[in-house]
Amino acid sequence: MPAAKKTPKATVPVEMKRPATINDIARLAGVSKKTVSRIINHSPLVRQDTREKVETLMREVGYSPDPLARGLAFRRSFLIGMVYDNPTAQFIVNMQYGALDSLRGSGFELVVHPCDSRSPDYVDGVRRFVQQQKLHGVMLVPRVSEDPALAAMLDSIGMRYVRIAAVSMDRPERMVVTHDHDGAAEVADYLQSLGHRDIGLITGPRDYRSSIERTGGFLSALQKRGIELPKSRIVEAGYTFESGVAAAEKLLSGKKRPTAVFCGNDEMAAGVYRVAMREGISVPRELSVVGYDDSPLATRLWPPLTSVRRDTRDTGRIAAAMLIQPEDDLRPLASVRPHLILRDSCQPPG
Template identity: 85%
Template structure:
């Protein structure tokens, strides 16, 4: 007589348990576990109406066969989407990667998946492109990353089609429950205080594009803090660049070619600060002995430069976590605005002026 078998134990199966060796379906899981398809659906969606031993048996079986619920199929079955979108326009590569990691941290084990949509916000039909993306994917909600988060017309369009969204921006631009604010003004003000404390007064600023809200806030925060300490920068000491390495090189070359060089330069992001390093090296200027440099974002690049770059840290990954979590929350009633507070990370790229 063959040995008895526990009737609640899942049958031995192979990965690809579906017919013809195809990936297992929800019907396969129900058949192999000896339960109804509705029970499997309840387990996938974490319904409390399932016995714990049944839940454990079915979840063990799903892991064994490598079964993963299809978010689009679930959306059709439950008449709602299990997809979160992220819309962005030309941020630095590391910035968007960290933002994605943060969102995925939140979505892991939630049943939701992340889909991304890069776009060109300067294109005349980019809002129509975002509309098609949202409607074709039937998105549950959208994370709007700077710079597109600053576009009120885009937010209005999402409101019009009934798609929930969260805007990540330097300042509050919407209802509290739709905002993650990064307080760029405060981060830049901390840089100004630090450089002045070191004794710098002949300071230069390389800003981001003038139509980016983050660049506006960082510029105003930095200049305002200097003015409160009695330091007013002449126009020749403020150069607009494009948040890129190449534009940082060009801006630094202009500043360092002056008859009287600045003793310190604050850059609106780390990419442009790396450009300052390149220009200084070409000119034979030593950092920090002859020139102090500060960046913004505290990207991995900051600690890899030599000397390591002093930079303002804003936790991009945590920002992504917050934004995704807000989209998963109930929309019942107002909620407080989420905030990510920046702070200065001091390394070896600054010292008192000679």
Template identity: 85%
Template sequence: MPVSKTSKQGATPSGPARAATINDIARLAGVSKKTVSRIINHSPLVRKDTREKVEALMREVGYSPDPMARGLAFRRSFLIGMVYDNPTAQFIVNMQYGALDALRGSGFELVVHPCDSRSPGYIDGVRRFVQQQKLHGVMLVPRVSEDQALADMLDEIGCRYTRIAAVAMDDHSRMVITHDRDGAAEAADYLQTLGHRDIALITGPASYRSAIERTGGFVEALAKRGIELPKARIVEAGYTFESGVAAAEKLLSGKRRPTAIFCGNDEMAAGVYRVALRAGIGIPRQLSVVGYDDSPLASRLWPPLTSVRRDTRDTGRVAAAMLIQAEEGAAARPVASVRPHLIVRDSCQPPD
């Protein structure tokens, strides 16, 4: 009985196709497994004609290196982790897109770990995630990036990390700073320039550094222009649509309503839109609204929302790129930062 031959894709006439392995590539190309490994990892110790032949073969059979297997072979992982606890889904999606932009073509892959930073065992959970996946490094996204105990744990187990935060909280080689205070100050200056003086503020959770910075930047910018924000005009919420609705109901239910509201993110600003619509309050004719993040939601609301843009995708790209760059010269690198700026749309006008 004749023996069936295995195809380049690893299929047999009587069986399903299997993914090609590095051994298959070496055999079909007539080179050693070590040579294929060197080509996969962009080693200069391979002749050009050999590299081109092997790369053409890998494309032909659809071979893709397994990052876990590469990690075992090279005694290091080709996985980057992203750890987050954030209620805003779009923010997380944009951050992932940015990280993937940086990793594309590098041989590294992204794995994510959502967690509840209020849970007493969440740091142990992150530790298990890092050790089980043998991660090359970890991106820490707000709010977990603000937790020093988490950063200390990663230091202890020897895992490199980058922290994304509103202010510097670590060595600059580990930080991507988003300058939230400056973005909020720009929003305050804009509303004051329009002539608003009775202004309200819906903040994020007081335990979040981003909320502290945005509140501080907004209040201080108004104070410089002679406008004091009474405590009754500041309402803490949770960076969610629902909490924005609850905060807006407090601010807009009285006889004397503010003429403008600055919200700590776009989700809460959308909550203000909901309450204003129910109450028959016209935006921007009777109420000006400014958000923060300039998420896709901002341009989909009607009227389109004026919002502080922080390029979340670019932030994720910078944070991931820092993890895969060579360690040499890290101390000499400038501080990584992503600057916010106000995007003016149709949700604001001078008060009547």
């Protein structure tokens, strides 16, 4: 009998004219499509040598599984959504980086949905986004995370979600708490310890829970030390650089200026720097300034800005990790505790 022909070993084409498919991977590796699917989804039912061979091939041809197609095949989605309405771009970018840290290697992908929470139909818009994308779960970023109507809608359609907020507003397994009250209280203690008593406060929008907690934490800590801020020393702004400039103009325009200013975020603190420079006010010799968030901006200002660090990237990482936990093992993973980072923007009043 003639000898049986040996099946030639599959070789990887030098350049594919189209993106590789799962069928291409199976054919080139000499395995079934089902085996490739098991490897993509980290099944233990595949021999290690086969797994290594297929994974090497996928890297060489640049194959990337389509999360939507996987969702159809497995009757569940491999997409995590992030819904936000926040004016601070760096905050959103850091939150995305954190989520991607958690999702990397998990088979899940991140899709984002910016929205206007002041629009009357924004909850319906989020519902459409969730249902059209067939999401596995949703991260809710401040300020939308503070909206009970949005959380109730997601609950009504059976959608997993995690809310990131300054205080607990839901069941523990649905919350990442950032404890903004405590972070602002630390600022008050620090400024008082330097000897400041005439202090200005630039808050975020009054309908943001983070602003409520930071304002409350700062004022209550000062009151415990016998310091009451008059209304003229408290200015509401919008968490933006431009609103920080406008607020600083109000605080620094009088003959008697505060000796220190606490800003509800670093963007507004940068606005204070702008006005101080324009008016010839030295930071920190004549005016101490403290921000919140400890964003990259804090170290780019001169002098470098003292700011409250709340690790936004870590917050996003925790929220995404909670969403991809097995449903029978839902549990809170951690809170994110803020702490003050001291730099050169503060000194005792002259």
